[in-house]
Amino acid sequence: xxxxxxxxIYKILIDKTFSLFSVLGKTxxxxxxxxxxxxxxxxxxxLADISLAFDDGKDGVFFKPIWCILALIGLAxxxxxxxxxxxxxxxxxxxxxxxxxxxxxxxxxxSGILPSGLTNPNDN
Amino acid sequence: MIxxxxxxxxxxxxxxxxxxxxxxxxxxxxxxxQRLFEQRDVLFNLAxxxxxxxxxxxxxxxxxxxxSLIRFTHKATWxxxxxxxxxxxxxxxxxxxxxxxxFREDNQALLSEVALxxxxxxxxxxxxxVARSPVLLVFVVVVMPIALAIKVTWDAYNNVYxxxxxxxxxxxxxxxxxxxxxxxxxxxxx
Numbered sequence: 126x127x128x129x130x131x132x133x134i135y136k137i138l139i140d141k142t143f144s145l146f147s148v149l150g151k152t153x154x155x156x157x158x159x160x161x162x163x164x165x166x167x168x169x170x171x172l173a174d175i176s177l178a179f180d181d182g183k184d185g186v187f188f189k190p191i192w193c194i195l196a197l198i199g200l201a202x203x204x205x206x207x208x209x210x211x212x213x214x215x216x217x218x219x220x221x222x223x224x225x226x227x228x229x230x231x232x233x234x235x236s237g238i239l240p241s242g243l244t245n246p247n248d249n
Numbered sequence: 250m251i252x253x254x255x256x257x258x259x260x261x262x263x264x265x266x267x268x269x270x271x272x273x274x275x276x277x278x279x280x281x282x283q284r285l286f287e288q289r290d291v292l293f294n295l296a297x298x299x300x301x302x303x304x305x306x307x308x309x310x311x312x313x314x315x316x317s318l319i320r321f322t323h324k325a326t327w328x329x330x331x332x333x334x335x336x337x338x339x340x341x342x343x344x345x346x347x348x349x350x351x352f353r354e355d356n357q358a359l360l361s362e363v364a365l366x367x368x369x370x371x372x373x374x375x376x377x378x379v380a381r382s383p384v385l386l387v388f389v390v391v392v393m394p395i396a397l398a399i400k401v402t403w404d405a406y407n408n409v410y411x412x413x414x415x416x417x418x419x420x421x422x423x424x425x426x427x428x429x430x431x432x433x434x435x436x437x438x439x
Contacts, residue, residue, distance in 0.1 A: 132340040139332045140324065147326075151270045158266055162259040194257070226293065230303045234312055236289075236319040242279060244323045 212241045274381050281322050281377035288366055289315040300359055307351035318374060327378050327385055
């Protein structure tokens with residue numbers, strides 16, 4: 126076996142090993158956290174008081190968890206929309222840039238990622 | 250009975266894990282890729298402005314390197330880099346030469362521009378590797394400022410004082426007898 130062949134085999138072995146550990150580690154930690162957390166809620170009730178609260182200036186009650194939850198949901202929704210919008214915009218602009226560059230340099234090389242800017246599934 | 254705060258804490262922790270494992274790396278990949286595209290545009294503009302040719306080896310090699318960095322940004326983690334360095338360094342036939350070696354040596358302005366581009370590529374990839382890893386991020390934020398402060402102080406100390414100490418050592422160790430005027434002359438020059 127030549128050095129180059131050895132190099133290629135080791136490269137693939139290391140890459141695939143780390144990919145495997147990465148997937149196992151991430152799903153493992155998430156599953157463990159879910160297993161630890163979710164049973165704690167099983168068969169339990171909560172007397173959460175989720176309501177809109179208005180500060181009348183006397184009781185001084187201002188903060189309520191509902192605002193926190195709504196803000197987080199809103200933030201997550203905004204992040205999701207912003208990112209999906211960016212991806213679709215990238216895809217549209219990419220085509221225009223590619224056409225312009227091809228006019229100047231017909232044998233232009235592609236980076237190999239998807240037009241939306243995401244990793245090509247074949248490279249995972 | 251379980252309190253609402255416990256429920257929120259549990260769900261927030263799960264969300265944090267998802268954020269850290271999936272959303273944050275994806276964001277860093279996008280940022281790094283965008284910066285790499287900008288550097289590829291720099292090369293493209295050099296060729297479009299006729300500073301170099303599209304068919305030149307340097308241009309092709311530069312674009313090839315940036316393209317592979319863009320394509321495999323998601324693979325650039327410190328664990329992989331470390332493993333590659335340890336296990337593959339003895340099995341590599343071709344050494345990675347600087348990009349500047351592919352260009353003509355007579356155009357110094359172009360060479361310095363290409364060298365700067367190569368440094369920027371390294372910095373962008375270093376940022377990507379560090380920002381994706383919780384371990385490295387903590388290390389860089391906490392330890393690096395201290396390490397840098399020590400290094401800067403040490404370098405400054407060496408640059409400022411080492412020559413003077415060496416001169417003083419030479420002066421004192423020389424066998425000839427020093428006159429008062431010689432010593433004063435040395436002290437004033439130092």
